[in-house]
Amino acid sequence: MQDILFNFISKYITLTEDEMNEIISFDIFHSVKRGTILLKEGQNSQDEYFVLKGCIRKYYIIDGDEKTTAFFTEMEGLTPHCAINNNPSEYFVSCLEDTILTIANKDLGVELFTKFPKFEIMCRIYSEELVAKQQIDFDEFKTSSPEQRYLNLLQKRPDLIQRIPQHQLASFLGVKPQSLSRLRARIVEKNKG
Amino acid sequence: MQDILFNFISKYITLTEDEMNEIISFDIFHSVKRGTILLKEGQNSQDEYFVLKGCIRKYYIIDGDEKTTAFFTEMEGLTPHCAINNNPSEYFVSCLEDTILTIANKDLGVELFTKFPKFEIMCRIYSEELVAKQQIDFDEFKTSSPEQRYLNLLQKRPDLIQRIPQHQLASFLGVKPQSLSRLRARIVEKNKG
DNA sequence: TTTATTTCTTAACCTAAGGTAACATATTTA
């Protein structure tokens, strides 16, 4: 399982055997049951998550109902906003599936960056890539209709459509569950005619 | 004008007089006329922009018309996706106003990171902040209606509504120019009644 | 298994955004 993490890291930097062992010794690997809430609204956690297997979701509770805005699956990381700016979290994070992930906090980060400066380089490059990727995702969202967004997701992340409940997918796509249902029916209808 | 940059940098790291002078010597400061196109679709530029004064915008041309998805004003930076992944750019970047900005490419970045390792730290922290901020922005967009988005922008960035043409604001808010016009009229009507 | 609970779909009605077009202003530019 740790291999997944090291395989990911190897895309950015090269680690020695010793360095890998040191990382393993930090006890950052966790196995979490489906439904577990990792972060609650109002909490002030310093934890960052990196998913090795499974899926976690980020959601808000607005006027009493859940608005899911993001999913993080294999090889995707989430650094909650509250861990950056030290304010209480505005959202929840929970496990959609039984999930294996790493949980690291800022202290550990500082320790790693001091001990292994190349970690600093990796995190900079990864973050820069992420900034650019997120901007593209946001642009795509802005410039397309809900139906296009759904079709786009079907192309790029067919797995998400399989593994995620429709009503959570709906708010992820920026519509109500009923609209997603209708929109899907419309697409089927088009493909028939 | 360079003070604006150094003031920004000082939020992350402390520079000596010598280091500042070295940075100035790199000739990264540019004054650009309104309307200038910095990056075109299909181009494969390595340049990154950081706005000191003025405003640049990012836009796509889809089915013949412009879709503006982002603006960058004072103290905001744009690293085009193409500079990260080395593919041709999918979008344009142009100056909305006469603008003063820094233009740096990857080679310069590598040189800076080697010479001043603390630059690496600054860029990592800044990128991580940006990732978190962008996610919040995207979440807000997903969970609100066009009208709410407009009112939200009016609160958080009233300057943008003043300095940016309506039809560009419209696509930034994810609607057509006519819809923004109508939506604004609706708000005025509500405040009257 | 039976009962709850959650999830998904469908339908009717309402509201707001998209599409097209006309018109009114600005703002360029010749």
Added chain:
DNA sequence: TAAATATGTTACCTTAGGTTAAGAAATAAA
């Protein structure tokens, strides 16, 4: 200045998402 272009508003009609509510299907719990 006059002509051309770009920008903003309004109106009409169409399309699609929001709302409410009912019911079906799947899942979890008793």
